[in-house]
Amino acid sequence: MEQTRKNFPVLSQYVYANTAAAGLLNDNLLEWRQEHDLDFLIGGSTMKTKAMMEYIPKVRETVASFCGSKTENTALVPNFSIGLNMLLEGLPKNHNVLLLKNDYPSVNWPFTSRGFRIFYVDIDEHLEDRIFNTIKENNISVLALSVVQWVNGIKIAPDFLQLLKEEFPDLIIIADGTQFSGTTVFDFESSAIDVLGTSGYKWLLAGYGNGFMLFKDHMMDQFSVKTIGFNSSDIDLNGRDQVRFAKFFEPGHLDTFNFGSLKFSLDYLEGLGMHAIEAQLNTLSQKAKTAFADLGLLEDAVVKRPSHSTIFKIKDDADRFNKLTDEGVVCSQRGGGVRLSFHFYNTEKDVETIVKILKTTI
Structure with missing residues (x-):
């Protein structure tokens, strides 16, 4: 999935961990949309x-x-x-x-x-x-x-x-x-x-x-x-x-x-292949869940369940959300915590970058 990242311009600027709020548009879809409206125009x-x-x-x-x-x-x-x-x-x-x-x-x-x-x-x-x-x-x-x-x-x-x-x-x-x-x-x-x-x-x-x-x-x-x-x-x-x-x-x-x-x-x-997308998300889910749990940032309800999605709410404090956003991580505040969510265009390195930032807030 690494080669797909170039089609999503947002990823060149930020660590995008916010698909649970809005998924990214890619260059190819933009081109299709422009052609559609040009056809309508003429x-x-x-x-x-x-x-x-x-x-x-x-x-x-x-x-x-x-x-x-x-x-x-x-x-x-x-x-x-x-x-x-x-x-x-x-x-x-x-x-x-x-x-x-x-x-x-x-x-x-x-x-x-x-x-x-x-x-x-x-x-x-x-x-x-x-x-x-x-x-x-x-x-x-x-x-x-x-x-x-x-x-x-x-x-x-x-x-x-x-x-x-x-x-x-x-x-x-x-x-x-x-x-x-x-x-x-x-x-x-x-x-x-x-x-x-x-x-x-x-x-x-x-x-x-x-x-x-x-x-x-x-x-x-x-x-x-x-x-x-x-x-x-x-x-x-x-x-x-x-x-x-x-x-x-x-x-x-x-x-x-x-x-x-x-x-x-x-x-x-x-x-891209839904089987490949599912496999990538499973990898990201397991890596993020383990890392966030080791930092003590997940609620018991998530830690104790055998499997999970790629949406995580981590415990917030006065500075955690601001620290993440200041470091270029796009995420959301939800339910009294910080919500991070990963799609196939995310990488294990994205998770590692977020974990590194989070360690500075503990």
Whole structure:
């Protein structure tokens, strides 16, 4: 992955440990975007109409292929938050919903604002046991969670979700993949997740204004989605009553610039190889976890879990965040600590540089 770094200009200026906030754009995507807008400039509506009719379906197909979902069950949305809110407008209020305490607000707030009966579990080293027991004891019918936690990077065990489905086959599992998609090889159809939504501006490196929602076939019987528009019918005046489920999430025109960026980035990641990306992230995760734990900067919930993502929240003091940023490390303050996050364009040397700086703050 070392040779890819030259395509990301930010990396020549900083140690970028902030993909959990925003993934980097690369030179090749910038070139594609410039060509897209040049075509729009000289082609006007002729270019745009053709792109919307021909290119947007290719985007949908690319997303489905990348995620292992069915094309007809794949919806393009501006971001996860909008997609989830549209979905929940069609979910009956008699469900018992299990959420994770302090999960990303755009996961929890859409449920709490709609009058569902809500239960919570703490995010710690016993997360999976807490989820299982709460579902069993409280007749939970919907589990909604981020696959990877935004603050400290705790990642739900994929095998655990399969176990849940086997034990509670009627449980609806809704997952936010924004901090997950683009970090590992993933096949939606064989997973236990019923609905997966993702924004493309983090680990997919696609910039803002694009995302997607994936649905299993049987979800169409669980939700009565009301959102609709002319685009839902594929611009067919007689098509209102034949709209397929996923198209209810696409009521209006889709921006070929933003969704074209998503397709470009997914093709780029596929070109690098998701197995290679996953291997690089596993290496960085293990190295960072060991180093940060040895410095006593990680919470027990992370240290005691067997595996982890590449998002870490380290303990902060008055100067730690400022020291890192002064030394050219791009990171974020989250949850009372400093959040560091690494993607495939990071190197073990980046981790070593950060560790060296951190040692001066202890």
